[in-house]
Amino acid sequence: MASQPPPFPSNQSFVHLDSLSLNMLLSPDRLMPHLLAYLPTLGPSIYSVPGLFYKLPSPSSTTTTSSTAAESSTTTSPNSLSLKTCCSTNPSFPYLSVRMKTEFPSNSSFLPPLPGMHCVVSLFHSLTGVPLASLNGASLAYLRLSALSGLASDLLSLPSSTTLLIIGSCEYAHLVTAHRTARPSINRIIVYNPNFSKAQDFVCELCLREPESSTVIFDYAKDLDQVIGMADIVCCAAYRTTNVPIVKGKLLKAGAHLDLVGSLTYEMKECDDDVFSRGRAFVEEIAMNEAGKFVDFAGTLTELAGGKMQGRKTYDDVTLFKAVGSARFDLLVAQFAYESHIKLSNFALV
Amino acid sequence: MASQPPPFPSNQSFVHLDSLSLNMLLSPDRLMPHLLAYLPTLGPSIYSVPGLFYKLPSPSSTTTTSSTAAESSTTTSPNSLSLKTCCSTNPSFPYLSVRMKTEFPSNSSFLPPLPGMHCVVSLFHSLTGVPLASLNGASLAYLRLSALSGLASDLLSLPSSTTLLIIGSCEYAHLVTAHRTARPSINRIIVYNPNFSKAQDFVCELCLREPESSTVIFDYAKDLDQVIGMADIVCCAAYRTTNVPIVKGKLLKAGAHLDLVGSLTYEMKECDDDVFSRGRAFVEEIAMNEAGKFVDFAGTLTELAGGKMQGRKTYDDVTLFKAVGSARFDLLVAQFAYESHIKLSNFALV
Numbered sequence: 001m002a003s004q005p006p007p008f009p010s011n012q013s014f015v016h017l018d019s020l021s022l023n024m025l026l027s028p029d030r031l032m033p034h035l036l037a038y039l040p041t042l043g044p045s046i047y048s049v050p051g052l053f054y055k056l057p058s059p060s061s062t063t064t065t066s067s068t069a070a071e072s073s074t075t076t077s078p079n080s081l082s083l084k085t086c087c088s089t090n091p092s093f094p095y096l097s098v099r100m101k102t103e104f105p106s107n108s109s110f111l112p113p114l115p116g117m118h119c120v121v122s123l124f125h126s127l128t129g130v131p132l133a134s135l136n137g138a139s140l141a142y143l144r145l146s147a148l149s150g151l152a153s154d155l156l157s158l159p160s161s162t163t164l165l166i167i168g169s170c171e172y173a174h175l176v177t178a179h180r181t182a183r184p185s186i187n188r189i190i191v192y193n194p195n196f197s198k199a200q201d202f203v204c205e206l207c208l209r210e211p212e213s214s215t216v217i218f219d220y221a222k223d224l225d226q227v228i229g230m231a232d233i234v235c236c237a238a239y240r241t242t243n244v245p246i247v248k249g250k251l252l253k254a255g256a257h258l259d260l261v262g263s264l265t266y267e268m269k270e271c272d273d274d275v276f277s278r279g280r281a282f283v284e285e286i287a288m289n290e291a292g293k294f295v296d297f298a299g300t301l302t303e304l305a306g307g308k309m310q311g312r313k314t315y316d317d318v319t320l321f322k323a324v325g326s327a328r329f330d331l332l333v334a335q336f337a338y339e340s341h342i343k344l345s346n347f348a349l350v
Numbered sequence: 351m352a353s354q355p356p357p358f359p360s361n362q363s364f365v366h367l368d369s370l371s372l373n374m375l376l377s378p379d380r381l382m383p384h385l386l387a388y389l390p391t392l393g394p395s396i397y398s399v400p401g402l403f404y405k406l407p408s409p410s411s412t413t414t415t416s417s418t419a420a421e422s423s424t425t426t427s428p429n430s431l432s433l434k435t436c437c438s439t440n441p442s443f444p445y446l447s448v449r450m451k452t453e454f455p456s457n458s459s460f461l462p463p464l465p466g467m468h469c470v471v472s473l474f475h476s477l478t479g480v481p482l483a484s485l486n487g488a489s490l491a492y493l494r495l496s497a498l499s500g501l502a503s504d505l506l507s508l509p510s511s512t513t514l515l516i517i518g519s520c521e522y523a524h525l526v527t528a529h530r531t532a533r534p535s536i537n538r539i540i541v542y543n544p545n546f547s548k549a550q551d552f553v554c555e556l557c558l559r560e561p562e563s564s565t566v567i568f569d570y571a572k573d574l575d576q577v578i579g580m581a582d583i584v585c586c587a588a589y590r591t592t593n594v595p596i597v598k599g600k601l602l603k604a605g606a607h608l609d610l611v612g613s614l615t616y617e618m619k620e621c622d623d624d625v626f627s628r629g630r631a632f633v634e635e636i637a638m639n640e641a642g643k644f645v646d647f648a649g650t651l652t653e654l655a656g657g658k659m660q661g662r663k664t665y666d667d668v669t670l671f672k673a674v675g676s677a678r679f680d681l682l683v684a685q686f687a688y689e690s691h692i693k694l695s696n697f698a699l700v
Contacts, residue, residue, distance in 0.1 A: 014470075016366040016484065049404050056446070056476065057439050079479065083433055083448065089407050096406070098433065098450050100472055102479025110478070120364075120472055120481045122450055126406065128460070129429065129452025131470045134366065134484040 014131050017337055019139040025340045026140075026333065028178035031147040032154065034336050039151075039329075040306030042093045046328045051084040056102075079104045084327045089126050095338075096126040097331045099137055123334050133338050137330075143174060144333040145323055148284055148301060149261050150178025152321035153233060155304050156282065156311045157257035161232035163188045166202075167224065167246060168237035168262055175261065176206060179233055190231065192221045193238075225251055235259040236270050249274025254316040261323040271320075279317035282309075285326040297322070364481055367687055369489040375690045376490075376683065378528035381497040382504065384686050389501075389679075390656025392443045396678045401434040406452075429454045434677045439476050445688075446476040447681045449487055473684050483688050487680075493524060494683040495673055498634055498651060499611050500528025502671035503583060505654050506632065506661045507607035511582035513538045516552075517574065517596060518587035518612055525585055525611065526556060533583065540581065542571045543588075575601055585609040586620050599624025604666040611673040621670070629667035632659075635676040647672070 017025070058077035080103045087096040100120045107114040119137025124130065161183045166176060180186050189206065193199035199220040206218050221227040228234060228251045236247055239262045247258060249272050260270045275281070276296045282304055283297045299309035301321070312319050367375070408427040430453045437446040450470045457464040469487025474480065511533045516526060530536050539556065543549035549570040556568050571577040578584060578601045586597055589612045597608060599622050610620045625631070626646045632654055633647045649659035651671070662669050 014366060014368060014484075014486070016364060018364060052402055052433070052435075054399050054435065056437065056479075081435065081446065081448075081474075081479070083402070083435075085402075085404065085431065085433075087406065096431065096452075098431075098448075100448050100474075100481075102446075102474060102481075104477075104479040107478055114478055114480065118474075118479045118481055120474075120484070122470055122472060122484065124431075124450075124452060124468075124470075127454075128457055128464055129406075129431070129454040129468045130464065131450075131452075131468055134364075134470070134472065136364070 015133045015338075015341060017133055017135045017341060019136045021341065022136055022139045022143060022337055023174075025337045025344075026143040026147070028143075028147050028150050028174060029181045030340075031143065031333065031336060032150050032178065032181055035147055035151050035329075035332065036154070036305055038093075038332060039302050040308075042088065042090065042332060043302045043328070045090040045093060046086055046088045046331050048084065048086045048328055051082060051327075053080060053082045055080055078106070086328050086331045087126050088331065091127070093335065094125055094127040095132075095331055095335050096124040097327075097334055098122045098124075099327055099330060101137065121330060121334055123338055133334075133341075135334055135337060140330060140333055140337070141325065144329055145261055145325070146172075146174035146178040147333070148323060148329065149175055149235065149259050149321065150182045151305065152282065152301055153179050153257060153259060154182035155301075156280075156319035156321060157183060157233050158255045158312075158315070159183070160185060161257070162186060163190065163231045164233045164235065165190045165192065165221075165227060165231035166235050166237065167192050168239075172202075172235075172237050173205065173209065175235055175237060179235060179259075183233065186233070187215060188217045188219070190219045190221055190227055192224045192227065196220070196222060229253050231256060233257045233259065236262055238262045238270070245270065245272040247271035247275065249276070249278060249318070252278070252318050254318070256318050258318065258320045259323075260321065275318055275320055279319055280312060281320035281322065282311070283322045284324045285328065365483045365688075365691060367483055367485045367691060369486045371691065372486055372489040372493060372687055373524075375687045375694075376493040376497070378493075378497050378500050378524060379531045380690075381493065381683065381686060382500050382528065382531055385497055385501050385679075385682065386504070386655055388443075388682060389652050390658075392438065392440065392682060393652045393678070395440040395443060396436055396438045396681050398434065398436045398678055401432060401677075403430060403432045405430055428456070436678050436681045437476050438681065441477070443685065444475055444477040445482075445681055445685050446474040447677075447684055448472045448474075449677055449680060451487065471680060471684055473688055483684075483691075485684055485687060490680060490683055490687070491675065494679055495611055495675070496522075496524035496528040497683070498673060498679065499525055499585065499609050499671065500532045501655065502632065502651055503529050503607060503609060504532035505651075506630075506669035506671060507533060507583050508605045508662075508665070509533070510535065511607070512536060513540065513581045513583070515540045515542065515571075515577060515581035515584045516587065517542050517585065518589075522552075522585075522587050523555065523559065525587055529583055529585060529609075536583070537565060538567045538569070540569045540571055540577055542574045542577065546570070546572060579603050581606060583607045583609065586612055588612045588620070595620065595622040597621035597625070599626070599628060599668070602628070602668050604668070606668050608668065608670045609673075610671065625668055625670055629669055630662060631670035631672065632661070633672045634674045635678065 056079040082101045084099040102118045105116050107116045121135045121137045123133045162185055164179050164186050191199045191202050203218045203220045280298045284301050303309040406429040432451045434449040452468045455466050457466045471485045471487045473483045512535055514529050514536050541549045541552050553568045553570045613620055630648045634651050653659040654661055
């Protein structure tokens with residue numbers, strides 16, 4: 001889809017793609033082939049420019065009228081706004097995105113509670129500056145994460161994989177779909193969550209979505225260490241809150257694929273170092289200025305998708321994929337959502 | 351309207367306000383009283399944080415794959431993206447805006463030509479970070495400019511004003527409406543444009559919009575200096591492209607009001623210094639770091655609206671208003687558009 005030049009922007013009106021639209025347009029089975037095809041060719045043409053991070057004043061400083069209100073409250077308020085711009089001027093991919101993310105940790109104390117993080121992505125035509133769309137950034141990021149996770153599974157996990165273990169549950173239905181898209185052979189899905197009732201709820205939700213003809217078995221576990229050795233694919237979508245690793249590498253089955261999508265920083269590996277000694281690890285993207293730190297990683301997903309790096313070398317290798325929430329790949333996903341929407345709109349007009 | 355706290359954002363879905371919606375919501379007769387009431391009280395609680403300005407690479411540098419593409423092309427490309435953030439955490443005005451403006455000077459060479467400047471404003475709830483709306487920034491800026499221009503006319507021009515001279519024409523119908531809202535006594539409108547046919551077209555357009563019962567006379571002029579002395583209000587909406595001033599101060603009628611809205615920088619005054627010696631000059635807003643330069647200005651529109659400064663002192667004073675395109679006031683206008691939209695939507699649901 002990206003190989004066709006986008007419609008000349010004067011013919012299109014600005015659109016807003018909300019969570020519902022994005023979930024319809026970006027299902028893993030559509031987004032994964034798109035990313036596989038275009039990450040290697042278009043990924044490198046996307047560059048990001050230095051972003052901005054503002055501490056926002058808390059409500060108590062409302063009487064401040066000077067233009068230095070932001071500065072004076074930086075030490076007290078945990079609220080923030082960050083802006084990140086990515087751009088490609090490749091004629092077959094002429095897009096620019098501005099990601100606006102707000103973080104308000106105390107939102108959970110509202111009744112009803114509000115999410116602590118919100119995000120909007122604005123999309124522009126990068127060769128004319130014409131605004132094209134705004135997109136729900138939280139949904140966009142989650143769908144991108146699911147598709148990258150599924151793509152890594154497709155490139156790294158054993159083709160014979162049958163058992164998927166999900167650590168974390170909650171709102172990760174798309175992650176399950178992505179891994180099942182990569183490995184249709186999956187016939188058992190186990191959910192683990194330290195909060196047992198959340199695991200139960202998630203299993204119920206997955207069962208309800210399943211067609212009657214399905215023979216997939218859904219299960220939940222009380223003890224992670226007991227079930228981890230059963231899984232061909234371990235998807236860790238839990239946020240690591242302490243220094244204790246969630247996944248113990250020595251418990252993984254030979255040939256297992258470990259997918260780390262919960263903590264989007266390089267430092268938080270969610271697993272111990274035993275994993276790295278047992279096989280091959282790949283990362284979504286390596287930040288230029290931090291590349292030196294990541295000797296443990298064999299390469300990036302882009303290199304893997306482009307065939308520049310070999311993934312698994314032996315049947316017994318433990319493979320690992322670490323997601324880091326790259327803003328650059330948001331642009332690739334936003335473009336796909338936008339062009340899919342335009343195609344659908346034009347189709348509806350015929 | 352701003353005195354009521356905005357609706358709790360979890361109850362509202364994100365909206366996009368396009369040019370058509372903004373033109374309906376922000377007519378000068380609605381926006382001018384809003385600005386008059388809230389500029390003095392809410393204006394000072396809005397602060398802006400340091401923005402960003404990027405030179406964007408031109409299409410020819412598309413093969414650049416490094417993350418320094420933006421920097422390497424700064425000397426060759428005239429295309430740019432600028433980001434400007436404004437915020438208020440006043441509980442009765444809890445809004446944050448991010449203005450994203452692109453400038454592509456060569457857009458005029460496309461067939462059909464595209465505007466060289468585009469702008470989107472994203473609006474957030476500043477106490478929760480919840481995204482509320484995206485707005486067409488070009489329309490927002492133009493409607494703000496018209497309303498501020500009309501408000502200044504209301505505060506500075508002679509109440510007995512009958513003749514309005516518009517310099518520049520083209521797409522300035524809202525400016526005419528704003529001045530007529532301020533001074534319903536206006537019964538003659540003269541249009542001047544160096545391109546005579548543009549003046550004719552604009553007069554035709556104004557006549558077509560006029561109700562049949564109207565007794566207002568519309569006219570166009572070939573020689574500016576000949577008609578300038580006839581006008582009680584001179585609205586200069588032309589961009590000054592040379593060092594030659596457009597308006598000669600000595601030709602203005604005693605008691606005239608001069609409205610400068612064409613060149614949105616302090617340096618480009620569009621008129622000669624004779625104007626300043628004949629009366630009182632006010633500016634939309636004075637940038638803190640440049641305040642020292644503007645000894646010619648008596649004060650700001652906010653001071654004038656709040657009664658902190660006296661406007662006209664004598665019947666014969668020539669008064670002047672200089673617009674500078676303040677991003678801070680965008681927030682006041684975006685808030686009014688958003689709250690008006692929410693009110694209308696709720697009304698429609700009843």
